[in-house]
Amino acid sequence: MTPAFKYHPLPQNSIRFVQLRPELKDGRPQLSVTSCARDDAPEYVCMSYCWGPDPESEFVYLDGEPFGVRPNLFQLLLHLRHHCREYPEWRHFWIDAICIDQGNVEEKTEQVSRMEQTYRNATMIAAWLGIPEESRNKERAGRDHTSKLSSPTFVDEIISSPYWGRMWIVQELVLAKSIILLYGHLRLPWDGVRGVMQAWSTFGKSKWRHSAAINMVFMTVQAPYTQKYGRALGELMRYLEHSEATDPRDRVFALLGLMEGEERELLGKIFPNYTMSHEKVMLVTMAYLKQIYAPRPFKWVVKPHQMWNHKVFGLDKETWEALWAETEGYKTPHDLNNFANVWNAKSIGKLLKPGQSAETFREQRAELKEERAKWFEVRIETLRRLAKDSQR
Numbered sequence: 163m164t165p166a167f168k169y170h171p172l173p174q175n176s177i178r179f180v181q182l183r184p185e186l187k188d189g190r191p192q193l194s195v196t197s198c199a200r201d202d203a204p205e206y207v208c209m210s211y212c213w214g215p216d217p218e219s220e221f222v223y224l225d226g227e228p229f230g231v232r233p234n235l236f237q238l239l240l241h242l243r244h245h246c247r248e249y250p251e252w253r254h255f256w257i258d259a260i261c262i263d264q265g266n267v268e269e270k271t272e273q274v275s276r277m278e279q280t281y282r283n284a285t286m287i288a289a290w291l292g293i294p295e296e297s298r299n300k301e302r303a304g305r306d307h308t309s310k311l312s313s314p315t316f317v318d319e320i321i322s323s324p325y326w327g328r329m330w331i332v333q334e335l336v337l338a339k340s341i342i343l344l345y346g347h348l349r350l351p352w353d354g355v356r357g358v359m360q361a362w363s364t365f366g367k368s369k370w371r372h373s374a375a376i377n378m379v380f381m382t383v384q385a386p387y388t389q390k391y392g393r394a395l396g397e398l399m400r401y402l403e404h405s406e407a408t409d410p411r412d413r414v415f416a417l418l419g420l421m422e423g424e425e426r427e428l429l430g431k432i433f434p435n436y437t438m439s440h441e442k443v444m445l446v447t448m449a450y451l452k453q454i455y456a457p458r459p460f461k462w463v464v465k466p467h468q469m470w471n472h473k474v475f476g477l478d479k480e481t482w483e484a485l486w487a488e489t490e491g492y493k494t495p496h497d498l499n500n501f502a503n504v505w506n507a508k509s510i511g512k513l514l515k516p517g518q519s520a521e522t523f524r525e526q527r528a529e530l531k532e533e534r535a536k537w538f539e540v541r542i543e544t545l546r547r548l549a550k551d552s553q554r
Contacts, residue, residue, distance in 0.1 A: 167227040178261040179254040206254040211290035278419030289339035291323040298402040308354040329407040330424040410476040441554040
């Protein structure tokens with residue numbers, strides 16, 4: 163159906179929320195929409211869920227007007243009414259398919275660029291795993307159904323949800339202050355689920371270890387340094403190679419909030435940009451990876467194109483090979499080894515040459531920092547030039 167709801171323009175640095183009304187209309191959920199400056203945002207819950215491959219075959223009422231949604235989101239909203247009875251403090255929700263005007267490329271780009279902020283500031287992340295078999299999907303009193311996790315069969319059932327195959331969930335769960343899993347009418351606190359999954363896996367009774375996304379969440383949460391400072395884009399892309407994204411460009415955009423500071427700052431000047439095609443996004447990403455890894459012959463024995471295959475970029479092999487070839491004229495040479503030796507030194511004394519003063523070394527370090535800043539700008543301009551020159 164053609165949605166009758168019309169979005170109002172969203173000012174810069176603002177955010178939309180929806181509120182779920184307790185009563186249905188013609189058997190369909192009703193929601194009201196509000197917006198505000200991010201600095202004035204109320205407490206809110208972010209909904210994390212799987213869009214799914216199905217088209218928008220259902221609809222809900224948004225401010226009294228029909229609004230098309232996909233079947234999984236429709237079921238989420240139907241069940242969310244019941245969960246709100248146990249969580250009366252859940253009043254404002256952020257749901258990407260509704261709170262971002264998906265047909266407005268400029269708004270979508272701006273909102274996705276602030277996705278890290280959106281999830282960090284949420285009071286809670288509620289992850290929707292779908293609907294269990296009918297015998298399990300009975301509404302029960304109380305907030306916590308952790309006792310259901312005593313069954314390894316049930317644990318494997320929730321881990322088999324398509325939800326865990328999403329690219330976006332790693333950022334959503336890693337950045338969360340608090341997490342709860344919603345499985346039909348069941349409510350499962352994340353800490354309980356995580357503890358049970360790890361306990362069962364010790365005895366080989368759970369298959370959660372086969373989920374790259376869950377493994378990445380566990381590894382990041384358990385490593386405070388990594389959680390604070392992020393991971394390298396190349397590492398994230400390889401590890402989450404088999405994760406899925408409804409929009410293939412999100413194979414990169416969904417990882418921006420998890421990246422190391424300098425990488426995030428550099429790529430954040432170019433991405434996200436939903437005016438770019440899938441191929442152009444991956445072309446720029448390939449050139450970036452070559453900037454970082456190609457100058458390290460001793461540390462990286464294999465070439466960048468050997469490390470990141472076509473599946474990592476969501477491309478067919480022929481297109482993947484053509485894009486790698488297209489990056490050849492866009493190199494940014496840099497003496498990485500010299501910079502690393504001086505800048506990363508834990509002790510100045512270990513690098514001082516005979517007769518060299520600490521003051522001289524500090525001057526050398528300052529010069530390298532200035533060189534680093536210049537190289538940073540050259541890399542950005544090189545990537546922008548590539549994006550402009552490419553006809554993809």
